[in-house]
Amino acid sequence: MTFAGLTLAYWTVLVAALLPIACAGLAKWGMFSKPRREGGYDNHNPRAWLAQQGDWRARANAAQANSFESLPFYIGAVIIAHQLGAFQTRLDLMAFLYVVLRLMYILFYLADMATLRSLVWTVALAVNIAILFI
Template sequence: MTLILICLLIATLMPILAKAPLAFAQNKQQGGYDNRHPRAQQNALVGFGARAKAAHENCFEALIMFTPGALAVIALNQVGPIAQYLCIAFIVARIAYLFCYWFNYHLLRSICWGLGFLCSIGLIGLTLY
């Protein structure tokens, strides 16, 4: 169970960690990071900055898909090797997804997204039988 909880912690922290490249891109804009209107500044980003923003936002979406499955596995006492592998695979896929998004590897990014999604669905599937 500890491994699944660690994966939940990493998944929960991932949106915050993914904010760093976004903040970097904002800081590189003329005038630097606009702490008074950061969302307006983010909407004006292009290239790497726009991809960093999208990757950051997608971390929240992935967290919403992963959390129910991980919690269901714990709540229904389905913690086993398969559940642990799915959780680890989710984290690895999501980290790879971030790097693919930042560096514009769009096809590989989509594959990583799909793998993370399948891991999330797989966790819920484990609890159904």
């Protein structure tokens, strides 16, 4: 299945690449209009500001970091699977499943559900490895 010349698996690469940006936005949500001196977002020193955050903002930032960390392996697996001529429908389904699992991972991270988050992370890793060897 293709749209605009890209397979569904390639479109999931775009979605996966946008997930860390979405996490960063969540971490900063609602703090742009608040003055810096009152704890609002500090665009002059964003990493230090994020490091001072707690609760769900800190978890959103951690989800951002993990999303960036998982991205190179996922992109590589999808490209390698395409190059090796993987059965497209299977690849598309597994790539879609990977993105759904990463979304669940982010939601569980935000909700502070550590055990479920780790379980979903493990399953997503297994799916990524499976994509590589399709």
